[in-house]
Amino acid sequence: MDTREGPVEPADAADATDGLRERKKRQTRAALSRATIALSVERGWDGVRMEDIAAAVNVSERTFRNYFSSRAEAVAATHLDRMLRVARALDERPAGEPLWESIKASVQAEFSPEDSRPADPAAGRRHTAAIWKVLSEPAVQGEVLRADQAAQVVLAESIGARTGSDPRADLYPKLVAASVGAAIGTALGHWLRADPPVPLGPLISDVLGQLTAGLPAPARTGSRPPDLPA
Template identity: 40%
Template sequence: MALDPTAPLGLRERKKRAARRAMSEAALKLAAEKGVEQVRVEDIANAVGVSPRTFNNYFSSKEEAICSFIVERQEQVLEALRDRPPEEPLWEAVSAATLETYGRDGEPNRDTVKIARSMILHPSVHGEFLKAHATVERVLAEGILERAGAGPENALNARLMAAIVESAVKTAFFNWLMNEGTEPFLETVSVLLREAAAGIPSLTGPEPVKKPKKQ
């Protein structure tokens, strides 16, 4: 019997998510306090009262745990998308679910800019950061396809739409990070999604140079 993708999460899955979230939050906290290089898997496991072996059942490395919040946030976007009215146009539903999810915690605190930059730009963490974004793009594409209906053409368009949304979020985040938090993250995401919906009119390029007619 096929599982209903819209069914509520079972108790076991909720517990697994809670454990994963606790370890991810501990990894982030320890990395912020001690620096990424000084954090060990044992430290993260001890912080939440589990064994290193249990930690390794959830994450392959401390860097993956640090970046796990990215994947969890996208799972929340997927849940928000499933809750959107069924008659709502697809792009509007995806945009609304994205903004709703990222807006729950409000604008990122500017005090976290220095910590976020030092962690995200750390060579080993940056690689996991990009891998996490690739994962959430796939998760969102599956959610879009679930709403749009299966089919070869829909599958291709779902991946494209997910890539556009994820690029908007990632671009807004790095814009916020590199500008010391002075550029509002949520507003930038909203603007980028609106421009994408309108065909990104700002990317018009220079006027073509007219070649002189041959005499």
């Protein structure tokens, strides 16, 4: 019998409080990352300070520093979080589903067929050019590379769990994770630099389809036929 006096907080209530706190932290972190990207695209990389980003999210600059050590890390956080969600989605796919079908479904769930560029083509080109300029900053490139490496570790673990392989000892899960990351990066780079603009969703589907098929060589069209043996 419990002889303690006063109300006892149920364990479920404490767990719910902890869960709410963690969810709020994730929401604040995501909001700071999105604000960093949006302000940098709007004003240019050198036109944004940490205090500007914090003000846009209605938090203090100290709060920003609690989450990120730099603006570049904040930019890369959106990419990292998206790739970690891909890994979690892969964990939740049906166990009997073929690996590459699971990967395609998990990735495509994170990339909407609608992109965020303005409908006007000229404005869209300016928008993507501004994003590309931000992503071309050396500090941002370094943080995105770091984020890619961290995401690949987690994705390789999910792939290993589905294939019965060990990412610490086996090459396959690491190779697949790296291939998926490279495919997504290639699609994003093509999307940002395409002129005229193209939607992102179909690009993601295309690169994953080609990867699943083993990257077959495209049919030759309008080019010189290969030399025939003598």
